[in-house]
Amino acid sequence: MLFPNSEPPFGGHAGLASAYGKIIRETENPRSIEYRVFDRVTTALEDANLPGTPARERIAAAHDNHELWVTLTCDAASENNALPETLRATIISLGLWVVRETPRVMQQGGSLGDLIAVNRAIMRGLHPASQGND
Numbered sequence: 001m002l003f004p005n006s007e008p009p010f011g012g013h014a015g016l017a018s019a020y021g022k023i024i025r026e027t028e029n030p031r032s033i034e035y036r037v038f039d040r041v042t043t044a045l046e047d048a049n050l051p052g053t054p055a056r057e058r059i060a061a062a063h064d065n066h067e068l069w070v071t072l073t074c075d076a077a078s079e080n081n082a083l084p085e086t087l088r089a090t091i092i093s094l095g096l097w098v099v100r101e102t103p104r105v106m107q108q109g110g111s112l113g114d115l116i117a118v119n120r121a122i123m124r125g126l127h128p129a130s131q132g133n134d
Contacts, residue, residue, distance in 0.1 A: 035126040041065050042119040049112040058112070062102050065115055069098040094118055 041064050047053065048061035073095030075081060076088040083091075098115060105112060 031126050035123060037068065038119055038123045038126065041068050042116055042123065045112050045116050045119065049116065059106065062106055062112065062115070065119070066099065066102045069095045073099070094122075 041061075044061040045065055048058040073092050076083065076091040076095070081088055098118065101115060104110075105115070
C-alpha cells in the first residue's frame with residue numbers, strides 16, 4: 001500500500017472527497033484504490049500527451065501527476081510508514097525525479113512519455129490481479 005499513513009488524493013471538494021474516500025476505504029482493498037488513482041492520473045497524462053492537446057489540459061494532467069507524487073513522496077518519508085525501507089527509498093527517489101521532470105517537460109513542451117512510463121510501472125506493481133488473495 002503506497003498511502004499507509006494518509007488518504008489517497010481525490011481532489012475537488014474536500015468534504016465530499018473525504019466522505020467518498022471513507023466509504024471506499026471501508027469497502028475496497030487499499031491497493032485497488034491506489035491503482036485507480038494512478039489509472040485516472042496516468043490516463044489523463046496519456047490524453048494530454050496526444051498531438052494538438054491544448055496547453056491547459058497538459059498543465060492540468062501534469063499538475064495532478066505532480067500532486068500524486070508529492071503525496072507519495074511525503075508519505076514514504078514519514079517515520080510511521082510501514083513499507084520496507086528499500087521500497088520507501090525507491091518511492092522517494094522516483095517522486096523527486098517526477099517533481100524535477102514535470103516542470104522541465106512543461107517548460108520545454110516535451111513528451112510526457114517518461115512520466116507515463118513511471119506511473120505504468122507502479123500500476124503493474126499495484127494491479128489487483130497481481131495481489132493474490134488480498
